[in-house]
Structure formats: structure tokens, C-alpha cells
Amino acid sequence: MILPFGYKAESKRNMRKLIILIAVLAFVFPKAFGQIGGENTYEFLNLTNSARMAALGGNQIAINDSTDLNVSYNNPSLLRPDMKNMLIVNYVDYFAGVNYGYAAYSFSTPLPGNFAIGMHYINYGKFIEALENGEKTGANFTAAEYALNLIWSHQYKRLMYGINLKPILSSYETYQSVGIAADLGVSLFSKNKHTVTSLVARNIGTQITTYYDGAERESIPFDLQLGISQKLQHAPIRLAATMQHLQKWDLSQPKEVKTGTSVVITEDSFGNKLMRHLALGVELLPSPNFTIRAGYNHQIRQELRLEEKMSTVGFSWGFGFRISRFHINYGSARYHLAGSSSLISIALNLNEDFKRNVVREEEVVE
Template structure:
């Protein structure tokens, strides 16, 4: 009885993330699918070729960390969807001749939930949460190339049940001599579940291959970013497995989509207005999010995101908002500073 109730809870909790993953209803550790950086979120949630002096970018692509990140500290918070909250903190440190190290933690809390048996009788409350630790390193290979890797132990707790695993990010970053063109490639979240919530076989985590670039115009304060994501998952078709809990999720229509539509779902687009190093305004489009989470009768701004950032005194503040569904948007806040300034 108790195990069946917990299984139902797990299925419901994973629905929002399964819609964004490549295996419907089967995604492990939803916290790994989230992007801590407010700036990346403003640009559609995935931009592997974007470079700036923001340590939170290294939590997405470790190759973005370099000597300019030395002693940078970043913290952030997001009131997510359906009373779910998550936040992060990170610190970077450069060791001359050795490379740049960074560490961080991202915690996702689902809040208090009501515990009931199969007859609907209230048994009390319980909580659920997921936490991932970032341990990363990057090394400059040449004047143009940097490579990085991040190890990410992750723990998930639902009521009295626990599961943990480990994921790895490996990326490269290319910087053109003109300083305006950057490109990157990232293999994200390759790993495996080590222990399960209950009896059962541990599962592998589906890796996400991403390739992208950003380019800033030479004579105008605009930067454009494009990233291709889920490049290992083909058409992005998925099936929702049958279940005994009455949880029904609509299948995507990608099976009937044309090649151009399918290609578009692998892409994420972003644009920034950057008149100075102390201010920016950004906007993004995530076509896959828009296609899979839209309501046909009223598409509205689903899939779009926007944000801005500015510097006051010794602190950089960033904010972004992403529209996931007509019913809700997510907001992201972050603050960055350098501890050597104090």
C-alpha cells in the first residue's frame, strides 16, 4: 500500500520534467534538467556557446570557466512552478598554471504535500527534494580553446525514500580572436542512478549533446545565440508508458511533423542588447517547449523568455522570466560578486 502510494507521488512529480526530457514519464533527477543561471534562462534555457563573466554559466558548461572567474561568487533563487522552489550557490577559483576550479550546489524543494492512502484518507504530510553538487574544473588548452568537466553527485528524497546517482558534464569552448564570436559543445548529464527509491534496477541517465554559438555585432550592441540540444535523440518522439495510477499525459504530435518542424525543436534562440558590461536585456525562444506545452486554443507566449541584468556597486543582479505554460511562468533571480573586491 505504502509503496504504491509513493510510486504514484513519484509519477506525478516527474510529469513536468518528463515533458521536457526525451523519455516521457521516465526522467530521473529532475533537478539535473534545470538551469541555475538567470541569464541562460532568459535566453531560452540552453545556450552552450554564450560566454560572459558570470560564474553561474560554468554550472551549465564547465568550459566557460577561466581565470576571469577567480573568486567570483554567485547565488540565485527561483520560485518555480506549483509552489516548487529551487536555488543555487557557486564559487570559482583560478590557480595559475593549473586551471580554474569551481563548486556549487543546486537544491530543488517540492514543498509540503499531503500524504493519503489509496482510499483517500489523510495520513499526514511529507516533503520531497532533490540536491545536486557541482565539482568542476576547466583548463585553457590554447589561446582559442578551453575544456572543462563537472562531476555532479545528486540525491533525491521523497518522504522516507531516497535515491542517489552521479552525472557528468564535459564541454569545450572556442573563442575567436576578435572576441565577438564564441562557440561551445557540451555533453550534459551523462551518468547513472546508483541507488533506487525501492527495490529495482538502477537506470542510466540520458545524456544531452548540445552544440551552439554566440556572436556579438561589431558595430551594434547586440549579441545573438543559437544552440542545438538533444542531438542524440533524433526526432524527439517519446512514449508515455502505461500505468495503474490514472495519470494520462498527451503524446506529442512530432510523428506527423515535417523535417523543418522537427529540426526547430532541437534549437534554442536568444538575443541580447548589451550596451555596456554593466547592463543587458535578453530574450529567448525555446520552440520545443512552446510546441509541447502549448494549448492549441491559445498559444500565447508559451516558450518565450526574457530578462535583464545590471551592476550596482560591487554586485551584478540578474532577473529572468520563462513562460512554460498558460497557467504559470517561472522567475529567476541571481546575484554575483567578487570576494576580492571587499
């Protein structure tokens, strides 16, 4: 591939700008760097967006697959030039009438880099309006949240880097809030293209307007992640692992254990604290048109289990298949004994030369 004069110098400058941007945002929004779930607004930003990710433990940031635009949601640096003119639609029938989804489209422009635009939403359903004393007014109201995704990526040799800018709108009845967040990602590909290592800083940003006048701005769910994937050289298997919430070591809560008449406070072991950061996934690739997946998330298992019966909480599975231009994925994740969550993803390749240029998953632009 012949590069225009000044390409390498420009790419180096872009990399320096990205590193400086991460440092500046960490300084401007320091409060976000110590927060995890349950302490923030816009928690819907952490929901698993696609069936594939649900099947692989909820989140993987180092999957190299030019046929799946969904991977750029988890890591914007994975947006590839051969993803252009791809359309994806994801839908999740969540719990208690709640549903959410994500749709995106990738396209080319005269500008340097790769571009995609998407919309992430969650619909909490309809609610019956009532006064403070519980008296129903006879009216209904709705609640929903939205995040526009503006994704850009670029490449320098075997290194790719990208950003996902996310304007946010949250609406609960007459209460509304506007915010802004950004995901920054960097990925390094091995020479044989089978190993990918990625670093992602998700949801760096702030709440711009609060839900009501005089309220303090709330933090948003920042998450620093490190991931790796390995496609085996002589077997149709890909292994993936992602470390989440690296900004905070201990994700556990102290437990009270009764011993006779006294109560003892216990903490997780070092190994258990380490495992809480891990999301593990494996893909079996018997053919280019069919994939079987499984995953495990230790944090989900520990937080949502019942002591009497743990069952398969924290485990997930799924599959994917291709039919011509369509790529369909299904994922099922067990979050609680009360039931599982099912996710469906549909991707459509809109390129006119689709049949003449079938791109393999492991290909990376040189």
C-alpha cells in the same frame, strides 16, 4: 603570458584524456544516450539554473562572459581564471509551491586549471501523508533533490575544456536514491574573441542506488548539445543559439487528426523537427552595466501550447544590471498559458582588487 616548460604537452595530453573519457562513458552508459525528458530519474538536472539563461531561451552553452559564473553550469569549459572569488546565488519561485536554486563559488588552487564548487537543489514542498485507500494519517512528508557541482576547466591556446562532476541525492519521503553524473564541455574562441563555438555532453552517469530494494536502475537525462554565440563587431548585440538533444532527432509525438469517421496519424515536418532542437537568444548591450535579453524555445512552445491559443508560450525575456561589486539579473519564461516562471540571480565579486581590474566580457586569456 609566459608558460612553464611542458605546459603545451600537458594540455594536449589532457585534451586526449577528455576525448577518451567521453568515448568511455558513452560505452559504459549507452542507455542514457537515447533518452529525453519524461523517461528518466533526476529530471531536475535539466532545469534552467539562472535568470540569464531563462531569458535566453532556457539554455545557451557558448556565452563568453568572464563576469558571470553561471555560464559554467551550462558548460564547464566556460569557467575562466578571471572568475575566481566570484559568488553567485539563484532562486526560482516555480509552480505550485515548488522552488529551486543554485549557488556556486569559484576559487584558485595551486593545482593546474580553474575550480568552482556549487549546489543545485529543488524543494517540492510538504505533502499530506495518506494510505492507499486515501485515508489521511495526519502526518506530513517532504521531497527534495540535490546535486553537488564540482567544476574544473583548463585552456590550450584558443580552446578551453572542462568537466562538472555531480554527486546526486534524491529523497521522497523515506525513499532515497544516490547517483553520479558529469558534464563534459569544449569551447573554441575565435581570434577576435567575438565568436564562441561549444560542444557539451550533459548528465553522463548512472543511478548508483535505487529508491527501494529490487528496483531496476533508471537512466538519467543525458543531453548532447552544440552551441554558438556571435557578438557583432559594430553593434552592441550578441546572438546565441544552442542545439539540444542531438542524440535523438525526432523529439515530437505523433498526432491523431480526425477526418470524418477516420483517424489519421500525422508527424511533424522536417523544419519543425529541426526547430525543436533550437534554443535562440539575443542580448542587447547598450553599456557594460546594463543588458536587455530575449529568447525563444520551440520545443517548449510545441509541447506546452494550447491549440486554441498559443499566446507567448516558449518566449522569454529579461535584463541585468551591475552596481559596484553586484551583478543582478532577472528572467521571465512563459512555459504555459497558466503563468510564467520568474528567476532572480545575484552575483558578487569578492576580489580585493575589483576596482583596479575591471574585466571586460569579451576578454579571453591568451
